[in-house]
Amino acid sequence: MNKNTLVDVKNLSVHFPVHGGVFSKRVATVKAVDGINFSIDRKQIVGMVGESGCGKTTVGRAMINILRHVAPDVEIGGSIEYHFGDEVVDFAKLSSSEVRKYRSRVQMIFQDPYASLNPRMTVAQIISEPLQLHTNMTNKEQTERVGWLLDKVGLQPEQARRYPHEFSGGQRQRVGIARALATNPDLIICDEPVSALDVSIQAQVINLMMDLQDEFDVSYLFIAHDLSVVEHISDKIAVMYLGDMAEYGNAQDVYHQPRHPYSKALLSAVPLPDPSRKDRKRIVLEGDVPTPLNKPSGCAFRTRCPIAQPSCAESKPEFKEQAKDHFVACPLVE
C-alpha cells in the first residue's frame, strides 16, 4: 500500500445464496469469490486469469458495483477501497445510488461487443451518454468529444451516426472502448475484451488499449483466460482458482517463475510457437473443477493438486508474500 495505490481490494467475498424447497429457504451458497486481496496502482495494468467459473468476471463486476442489479440478494464482504484524490470510497459498502457520483471514475469494457452496445442507439448516442451524465458539456462539445474519441480508437468520426449492427466485432469493441474512455476514468475493468474477437483483430485491439493506457493515464484490470495476452499487456498478474486467488505478483515473475502448482499447470498449457521447446513438460490436471456450491475444505485446489498433502485439507492456505511483491497461496512451495 503506497500513495500511488488506486484501488485496494481487501478480503473481498461475493456469495450468492441459493434458495430452494417449499418455503424458499436458503439451501446453499455459491461462493463465487471467497476472500481475495490485491491492489491496483495508478497507470498499472493488472491481468487476471483463471478457468471459466473461477470468479474473474464476478470480481470485475463487484468492482464497479453492478452485481446487485441482476442478483439483489448477493452478499458482498470485505472492502474495495478506491482512492480518488484524497477521497477514499468503498464500493463494496455503497448502495447503487450512493455510488452513482463516482461512476465516471471506474468504467468497464465488456466481453461481448454484440450485446454491450444498445442496438437502438447510434454510436454517437452511445458514447455521449456518459458525457451527458457526468459533464456539463453542450451538445456541440459532446459531438466534438465523440468525434475525437472515435478518432482515438481508430474509427472515423463520420461513423458516429451509424448503428452498432453496421460495424464488425472489432469495430464495435472500439466503440465500447471509446465509451469507457469518454469520462477520463481512473480505472477501466476489461472483462475479456478480446476473447470474442478474431485473433488478428485481438492484437490490434490490445495494442490500441495499450496505446490508450499511455495516453489517458488509466489503469486496467484486464480479465482474460488467455495467458499469452495477459503476459503481453500486464504489469502484474493475478491467478484465480475457484473464487480464491492462487498467485499474485509482477507479470514477469508469475509468468516465468510461477510458484503455485495451479499457476504452473495453467502456464504449461500455453501453446508455444517454438518447436525447439517441444520437450517442455506439460502438467495435466486430473478431474474437474469442483463446484463453488460445495468447495473442498482447506485449499480449494487440493483435489487436483499434483503435490497435495493431507495437511492441505485442514485449513485454508495463507495468501503470503513469499518473495518481494509475489503473493502465493501455497505453503508447500515456500
Add this chain to the structure above:
Amino acid sequence: MSEQQEISLSILKKRWLKFKTLKRGYYSFVLLAILYVLSWFLPLLVNNRALVLSYEGEMYFPVISGYYAGSEFEQDVPGEAIYRELQAAWESEGSDNWIIMPVYPYSPYEDITVAGNKMYDPPSNTHWLGTDNTGRDVFARLCYAFNISISFALVLTVLNYFIGVLIGGSMGYFGGKFDLFFQRIIEIWSSLPMLFVIIIISSIIRPSFFLLIFIYTIVNWIGMTYLMRAEFYREKSKDYVAAALSMGQTNFKVMFKHILPNAMVPIITFFPFAVVGGISALVSLDYLGFGMPPPTPSWGQMLDVGLQNITKAWMVFAPISALFSTLIMVVFIGEAVREAFDPKVYSRLR
C-alpha cells in the same frame, strides 16, 4: 455523406420501410388513417346544422355556435330551425338569404319523423342507407359510430399498454418480491369473470365513454404485463444494460431509454389486434345494452335494433358491413406489421 446517412437507418425505420412494401396492410393503414382523421371533422361533413347562413345581411355559423330557434329566421317550427327546409324555401323564393349546408345534411340524433313520418325509410338518394326505427339517418349514425369505435379502441389500447408496460416492465426489471407480489395480484384479478363485472357495474352506474374505458382498462391491462415482464426480464441481463448502469444511469432511464426501445416488438405487433379487440368489446357491450347510453350512435346498438327489425335489411346490413370492413382492415394492418417485424421473408402475404 448523404449516402452514408441512407445506410444508417434504425431498425424501426427499416421495418417501417418494409411495412410500406406490404401493399394490403399499408393501404388499409392509409385508408383507415384518412377516414379516422376525417371522422373528427364529421360535424362539418355530416350534420343537420348549416355551416354558414346569411340572413338579412347577417352571418350565422350554426355548426360552431349551436342552437338557433326557428323563429329567428321566421321559420314556423317549434324549437330549433330546420336548415334544410329553410334552404329549400329561400331558394324557391329567390331571396337574398342563403345557406351552405354540410355535404350530408342529416344528423345522427335528428328525429326526421318531425318532418313527415320517415321511419324505416329504405336507402334512397336523400338517405343513403335508409332510416331506422326512430327515423334517424343510418348513414349519419354509422359515420359517427366509426369515430366513437376507433377512438374508444385506441384510447383503451394506449391506456392498457401504458399501465401494462409500466407494471410488467417494473416486474421484469426489479424482480424479487415486487414481481412476486404483482404476479399474485394479477393471477387473482385475471380469474374474475370480467364480462359480468362490467355488466353489473354498467347496470348500476350509467356508463359513459370514459367510464367504459376505465372499466375496460381495469380488466385489460393485465395482458401486456406478461409480455413486458418477459421482455424486460430478458433484456435486463444483457450487457448494454450493465453498461448503462455502470456509467451511472438511473433505473428509470435504463428501463425506458434503454430497455423499452428493445422491447417494442410485442407492443407494436399486438397493437392492431388489441384495437380489433377494443372495437368488438364496445360493439358487444352496446349490443347487449350495457354500453354507451342512447342516443349515442354505436354499431352495437344499430345491430341490436336491426336484428329486431330483420326484414328491414339495410338496418342490419349497414352496421355489419361497417364493422366487418373496419375489423378486416385493422387485421390487415396487424398482419403486415407482424410481417414487417419478421426477419424471415415470406412472399405469401404481399
